[in-house]
Amino acid sequence: MIIEQLPIINLLLFLLMALFIPLLKRKPFKITLILGFVVLGLVFISSVYLLWYVNNVGIIIYTFGGFEARFGIEFVVDPFSALFTTIIAILAAIIYIYSSGDATDGIEKTEYGRYYILLFLLLMSMFGILYTNDIFNTYVFIEILSITTCAIISIKKKKDTYTSAFRYLMMNELGSLSYLIGVALIYMATGYTNITLIGESMSNAFQAYQLNIVIALGFMIIGLGIKAAVFPFHIWLPDAHSSAPSTSSAILSAIVIKVYILVFVKVLFRVFNLEILNEMSISTILLILAGVGMIMGSVFAIAQKDVKRMLGYSSVAQMGYILLGIGLLSFEGLRAAFFHILSHGLMKTALFLSVGEIIFYKKTRKVNDFDGLGFIMPVAMGVFSIAALGMIGLPLTSGFISKLNLGMAVLDKNQTIFLVILIISSLLNVIYYLPIIISAFLKNEKYHYRLESIEKTPRTMIAPLILLGLLIIVVGIFPNQIMVFIESAVRSVMP
Amino acid sequence: MDIVDKIIENINYLGAIALFVIGLRIVVLHSNLIKRIMGLNIMGTGVFLFFVSIGNVTGGVPPIIYPDSSGAVYINPIPSVLILTGIVVVVSITVYSLSLVIRIYENYETIDQKELSRLISEEANDH
Amino acid sequence: MNDIIIKNITRIVIPFAQIYGIFVILNGHVSPGGGFAGGAIIGTSLILYTLVFGREKGRKKFSHKASEIAETGGILIYVIVGLIGLVVAGRFLTNLGAGFPEGVIGNIISGGMIPILMIGIGIKVASTMISLFNLLIDEAI
Numbered sequence: 001m002i003i004e005q006l007p008i009i010n011l012l013l014f015l016l017m018a019l020f021i022p023l024l025k026r027k028p029f030k031i032t033l034i035l036g037f038v039v040l041g042l043v044f045i046s047s048v049y050l051l052w053y054v055n056n057v058g059i060i061i062y063t064f065g066g067f068e069a070r071f072g073i074e075f076v077v078d079p080f081s082a083l084f085t086t087i088i089a090i091l092a093a094i095i096y097i098y099s100s101g102d103a104t105d106g107i108e109k110t111e112y113g114r115y116y117i118l119l120f121l122l123l124m125s126m127f128g129i130l131y132t133n134d135i136f137n138t139y140v141f142i143e144i145l146s147i148t149t150c151a152i153i154s155i156k157k158k159k160d161t162y163t164s165a166f167r168y169l170m171m172n173e174l175g176s177l178s179y180l181i182g183v184a185l186i187y188m189a190t191g192y193t194n195i196t197l198i199g200e201s202m203s204n205a206f207q208a209y210q211l212n213i214v215i216a217l218g219f220m221i222i223g224l225g226i227k228a229a230v231f232p233f234h235i236w237l238p239d240a241h242s243s244a245p246s247t248s249s250a251i252l253s254a255i256v257i258k259v260y261i262l263v264f265v266k267v268l269f270r271v272f273n274l275e276i277l278n279e280m281s282i283s284t285i286l287l288i289l290a291g292v293g294m295i296m297g298s299v300f301a302i303a304q305k306d307v308k309r310m311l312g313y314s315s316v317a318q319m320g321y322i323l324l325g326i327g328l329l330s331f332e333g334l335r336a337a338f339f340h341i342l343s344h345g346l347m348k349t350a351l352f353l354s355v356g357e358i359i360f361y362k363k364t365r366k367v368n369d370f371d372g373l374g375f376i377m378p379v380a381m382g383v384f385s386i387a388a389l390g391m392i393g394l395p396l397t398s399g400f401i402s403k404l405n406l407g408m409a410v411l412d413k414n415q416t417i418f419l420v421i422l423i424i425s426s427l428l429n430v431i432y433y434l435p436i437i438i439s440a441f442l443k444n445e446k447y448h449y450r451l452e453s454i455e456k457t458p459r460t461m462i463a464p465l466i467l468l469g470l471l472i473i474v475v476g477i478f479p480n481q482i483m484v485f486i487e488s489a490v491r492s493v494m495p
Numbered sequence: 496m497d498i499v500d501k502i503i504e505n506i507n508y509l510g511a512i513a514l515f516v517i518g519l520r521i522v523v524l525h526s527n528l529i530k531r532i533m534g535l536n537i538m539g540t541g542v543f544l545f546f547v548s549i550g551n552v553t554g555g556v557p558p559i560i561y562p563d564s565s566g567a568v569y570i571n572p573i574p575s576v577l578i579l580t581g582i583v584v585v586v587s588i589t590v591y592s593l594s595l596v597i598r599i600y601e602n603y604e605t606i607d608q609k610e611l612s613r614l615i616s617e618e619a620n621d622h
Numbered sequence: 623m624n625d626i627i628i629k630n631i632t633r634i635v636i637p638f639a640q641i642y643g644i645f646v647i648l649n650g651h652v653s654p655g656g657g658f659a660g661g662a663i664i665g666t667s668l669i670l671y672t673l674v675f676g677r678e679k680g681r682k683k684f685s686h687k688a689s690e691i692a693e694t695g696g697i698l699i700y701v702i703v704g705l706i707g708l709v710v711a712g713r714f715l716t717n718l719g720a721g722f723p724e725g726v727i728g729n730i731i732s733g734g735m736i737p738i739l740m741i742g743i744g745i746k747v748a749s750t751m752i753s754l755f756n757l758l759i760d761e762a763i
Contacts, residue, residue, distance in 0.1 A: 008714045012701060019694050065707065065715040071573070136577050143584040147591060154595060159602045163611060166595045170522060173535050173588055177542050180581060181515070184546040187574070557654055562727050579658060590754045597758070 003053060004062055006046045007075050007131045010085075013039050014124035018117045025113055033100050036116055040096055043127075044089040051082040055488055061133075069133075069194045076133040076196075079488040084262055084341075085130050088255055091345055092123055094464045098353050099247040101460035111155055115245075118155070122148045122251065126259045135183050135271065136193040138263060142179065142227070146172040149256055153244045164239035171226055171236040178223030185216035186271065195270050206276055213272070214280065220267050221282075228260035229319055231293030238300075238312035246356025249308060253315045254348040258341050261322055265334070268326070269493045277329060286327030291421045293320030298428035306365050307355055310432060311348070314391065317425060318344045324422075325406055328413050334490045335483075336405035342482065343390065343398035343475060350387035350468040354380040357461055367436060374441035379462050381440045383469040388433035390472050393426050398475035507548035514541030526608035528596050532589055539585040543578045550574035632674045639667040647744040651733040657740035661747025668752040677759060689753040696746025703735050703742070 017039045024032050054060065060077040063069055096119070125144040132138055150172070154165035187193055189209040190201045206213050226233040237257075241249045268277060277283065297317025304310040322344070325337025357380040358373060359365055374381040390397035403422065410418045475482060502509065514537055521534025550571035558569035600606050603614050643663035650656030672680030707716030717734040718724055725732030 004712075005708060005714075008708070012705075015697070016701065019697055022690055023694065062713075064713065065717055066711065066713045066719055136580075140580055140584070143588075147584075147587060150591065154598075160615065162595050162598045162602065163615065166528065166592060166599065169588065169592050169595070170531060170535065174519070174522060174538075176584075177515075177535075177538055181542050181545065184542065184549060184574075187546075188549045193573075193577070559653060560727055583658070587754075590758065594758055 003050075004060055006050055007060070007062060007077055007127075010043045010046055010127055011124050011131075013043055014120045014127065018120040018124070021113050021117045021120075029112060032113065032116065036120070037093075037096065037100070039120070040089070040093045043123075044086075044093055047082065047086040047089045050077055051079075051086045051485065054079050054082045055485065059492070070192065070197060073137050074133040074194055074196075075131045077131060078492045079485065080262075080266075080492045081130040083338075083485050083489045084258075085127055087342055087345060088123070088126055088130075088259075091255055091349055092119075092251070094467060095247055095250050095349060095353070098356075098461055098464040101458040111157075115152070115155055115248075118148045118152045119248075119251070122152065122256070126255065129259055129263060133195045134193050135186065135195060135198070135267070138266075139176065139180055139183060142260075142263070143176055145256065145259070146176060146227070149252060152248045153240050153252075155248075156243070156245055158243070160239075161243045164236075164243045168236045168240040171233070175223040175226035175233075178219045178226070180223075182216040182218075182220035182223060185212045185219070188212055189216070195266065199270050199273065202271065202273055202276065213276065217272060217276075217280065217282070221264075221285075224260055224264040224267065225289070228257050228264060229316055230323055231289055231296060231316060231320060234293070234297070234316045234319075237316060238304075238309045241312040241315065242306060242308035246308075246352055246359060249311075250349045250352035250356070253311065253352060254345040257315065257319060258322075258345060261319065261326070261341070265326060265337075265493060274329060274494075283327055283329050286323055287415065287418065290320045290324035290327050291418055293317060293323065294421055294425040295320075295428070298425050298432070302428065302432045304432075305367055307367050307370075307436075308352075308359075308365055310367065311351055311355065314429070314432075315348060317429075318348070318391075320425070321402070321406060321422075324418060325409060328409055328415070330409060330413055331490060331494060332405070332409035332412050334494060335486055336402060336409045338486045338489060339398075339405055339479070339483070340402035342486070343402045343472070346468060346472050346475065347387040347390045347397075347399060350383050350465065350472060351391075353461075353468065354384040354387070354465055357457060357465070358384075361457070368439075370436050370440045371443050372440065377457075379457070379465055381437075383465045385437045385441070386469045386472055388437055390476070392429045392433055396473060396476050398472050398479070401476055401479040507551075508545060511541045511545035511548065514538070514544065517541075528599065528606045528608060529593075531608075532592050532596070535592075536585060536589060539581070543581055546574050546578050546581070628674055632670060636667045636671060639670075640664055643667065643744070643748070647740050648730055648737065650740040651736040652728055652730070657743025658747055660740075661744040662751060664744065664748040665751025665755075668748065669755045672752070672755065672759075677756075680756075684749075684752055686753075686756075689749045689756075692745050692749035693753065696742045696744075696749065699742030699745070700739060703738055707735075 017036060020035070021032055024035070050060070054077055059079075060075075062075040062077075064073045064075075066072075099115075121144060125141045125148065128141040129138055129145065132141065146169070150165050150169045153168060154161050183193065186198060189205040189212040190198050192198045192201065202213070222233075229237040241253050244252060268282070294317050297313050297315075297320055301310045301313035301317065304313060318340070322337045322340050325333045325335075325340060327333070358370075358377060361377065362369065362373070370381075374385075386397065390399035393399045393403040403426065407419055407422060410416070410422065518534045518536070518538025518541060522531050522538060525531050525534060550573060552568055552570045555568045555570035558572040596606055599611070603611055605611060605614070640663075643660045645660070646655040646663060647657055647660030650660065668680070668684055671683060704715040707720040708714045710716070710720040713719070715735075717736070720735075722734030723731065724734060730737070
């Protein structure tokens with residue numbers, strides 16, 4: 001019965017790793033790094049095994065302390081949580097390898113230990129959010145996640161990080177408290193905090209306490225919308241993500257905001273059900289938010305001169321794509337959204353890590369300074385180009401597949417207007433990504449770099465970048481192998 | 496007098512909502528950073544009051560089993576237990592944001608949001 | 623602060639406060655209170671000491687390293703108790719099923735693992751309170 005224990009063992013491994021880092025302070029830092037890598041490797045193996053197990057044998061339900069689900073906390077590993085924990089483990093392992101090279105820019109040597117403590121707590125809370133089947137437990141993990149995220153933003157001892165971390169904290173706390181009041185209202189109406197039990201009694205509760213449920217849904221959408229940087233609530237994101245160290249920007253942009261949107265999916269489809277959502281025409285609200293976000297995120301991104309802020313605004317636009325898929329409330333839409341979560345995770349990680357390498361060696365964040373960089377940093381700029389083309393949605397990349405699926409899903413629901421918005425948004429992506437690629441590879445007037453002067457970068461930084469570039473293309477060429485898992489995840493969310 | 500009765504009956508919920516809204520107003524509209532943290536605490540208190548009052552049972556006793564207390568009406572302990580976690584979270588958020596405010600004050604010598612934005616935009620223009 | 627009255631009163635009050643904190647922790651499962659409340663009382667008494675006698679003396683009484691160990695130890699107690707449940711009964715944090723003694727209702731030794739967890743939580747909360755306080759006053763300097 002060891003397989004049943006794997007989810008809790010995953011969480012405990014992260015927690016114990018975070019606990020032991022301060023005790024290893026006197027030892028060389030390499031030991032901590034290797035131990036952390038072993039932990040990540042073990043968690044990765046166990047998540048892959050769980051993914052195989054839930055897809056072929058059956059879902060795992062684990063209650064703590066042997067209490068029944070009504071009173072206790074329940075972990076559920078189904079195709080949905082298993083798939084996304086695996087994706088998180090892959091991305092986290094790649095980012096971890098990258099950060100173990102000396103590229104954790106802006107962090108002082110003495111802060112390294114703290115950085116990794118926060119990283120492992122971050123991973124623990126994300127795994128917890130995905131595994132848990134209890135809306136209050138989700139709140140607890142969300143709070144751990146937002147505090148550690150905020151700490152990881154402010155770990156750089158620079159002026160502007162403090163203000164952006166403060167703003168992030170305030171906005172996120174508003175979101176958490178809104179979510180909590182939603183939990184309270186649902187508990188009031190149903191008497192449960194367990195998601196499965198709430199889902200069963202939701203229809204009755206909706207008849208009896210309609211006001212409660214409507215207000216709860218509103219609070220939860222706003223709360224999670226703030227945390228997931230859905231368009232009108234996005235103002236904290238560009239500051240926070242651009243002032244963090246590059247590796248943590250990659251984690252924040254590629255994984256953390258996705259986790260919130262996954263909680264959003266869980267709340268919409270498992271806590272509430274499709275009938276209630278249709279009755280309140282939630283679909284329209286979400287689609288409008290998504291459409292505005294897709295356009296406005298890209299428009300703001302065009303105006304940015306700082307490349308990391310540009311990537312931050314691009315994340316806002318991409319969250320719009322994901323929300324569009326969810327807002328359609330259909331099987332195809334959710335499938336496209338899930339696929340885009342994966343492909344955007346890969347592409348944003350690649351973008352932030354390659355930009356991180358450029359910032360580390362060239363000490364510049366201005367878009368204009370990318371002239372001719374392709375000649376001296378071919379790997380970083382090459383991976384950047386692949387990921388940027390993926391963002392635009394060129395064939396052979398994973399971005400194309402997700403946009404194709406999204407377009408099909410939109411047409412399926414006869415929302416042609418959103419197809420137009422999708423295309424406009426892609427064209428806007430071209431406007432801000434393509435000039436960077438062109439100036440990096442085709443222009444070389446500013447500095448006159450030569451091919452011989454290729455920067456020597458550590459292998460631990462190059463290898464993850466190449467791996468990410470390959471993954472983007474492989475996922476783009478063979479999407480069907482992954483689609484199997486995504487479809488079963490969608491089926492487990494949407495009965 | 497129907498409405499007065501209703502208000503008296505639901506005074507805890509009304510109080511909770513009032514606290515929530517007061518806190519929200521302070522967080523969003525005040526420009527003093529420390530007052531915003533206070534607003535966050537007030538907002539949190541509103542939510543906690545709301546949550547705890549769900550679990551109240553009129554005439555109930557604390558849910559601890561004594562050998563001689565069979566047949567007593569207990570209040571629902573689950574909301575109180577859940578809110579204990581919430582209180583811990585808000586305390587840690589408060590401490591963390593206060594330490595951030597100290598750092599901000601060291602660097603900019605102001606804790607006023609408007610002043611801060613002005614300083615930051617001036618700095619951005621200098622570069 | 624060099625006020626002799628405050629110093630002497632603090633000297634007298636602190637032992638009682640700490641003993642009361644320990645009492646609340648140990649009685650957490652038979653009366654209202656518990657690890658969090660008791661830990662907060664102990665932590666507050668340490669904060670009072672630091673406030674009255676200054677940061678330096680406070681650091682001597684409860685050093686940074688001690689608080690680090692106490693924080694880690696508090697969580698470790700919790701995790702280890704949970705793991706005992708996992709190994710023996712197959713569920714994390716199993717209480718009576720994992721062989722913890724049930725005891726007589728109303729006694730201090732009852733409720734299985736809950737007193738042990740309360741002690742862990744108490745240690746963790748007390749050390750967290752004092753280290754958060756120290757963090758804030760260190761920042762202010």
